[in-house]
Amino acid sequence: MATLHTLAAVESARQDIRKSRFLAIAGPVDSEAAAKAFIAAHSDASANHNCWAWRVGPAYRFSDDGEPGGTAGKPILQAIDGQSLDRVAVVVTRWFGGVLLGSGGLIRAYGGTAAACLRAAAKIPLIETAEVTITCGFADLALVEARLAGLPAARITAQNYTATGGAFTVSIHRPELEATLAMVADLTSGRATISMPR
Incomplete structure (x- = not known):
């Protein structure tokens, strides 16, 4: 199609x-x-x-x-x-x-x-996207943000900072979703929390 x-x-x-x-x-x-x-x-x-x-x-x-x-x-x-x-x-x-x-x-x-x-x-x-929230500590924050910013299939739409780190709301092209989330897990050695609303 x-x-x-x-x-x-x-x-x-x-x-x-x-x-x-x-x-x-x-x-x-x-x-x-x-x-x-x-x-x-x-x-x-x-x-x-x-x-x-x-x-x-x-x-x-x-x-x-x-x-x-x-x-x-x-x-x-x-x-x-x-x-x-x-x-x-x-x-x-x-x-x-x-x-x-x-x-x-x-x-x-x-x-x-x-x-x-x-x-x-x-x-x-028009590419279908998924909205995910990635939460990580300060130790991983800069690296995760830099990697996401460098991906054509991902766009950071919101950022919130907490006492221990931050959370990114990220819009990711569905065909690249699995690979992007695997990359985040690898970068943070599994420390990042990933949640998908709905």
């Missing part, structure tokens, strides 16, 4: 098609609530239509916002899926120019503007 990607940042693309202006704005989202907030933030009340689609894992929604059914939201969603993207929302805004495009023209306009925007966007791979 192809690795899914999300967007690194918000991207936009414009097209003028038979006097109508189309503006696509795409960005990363991590939940339905975030997708709704993105759509609300990037819709233009002065435009004729703000059509949109989003996908977060198996969940997805799309809207034609007054365009004929199936001519806007679905082609935008197909642009997201066609580029193996996930956790992405896209709004395509249309300012009507007075020339009717027909169903096929609308599908090409909305899907094409969304696809062009997504193609131009910087992407990052």
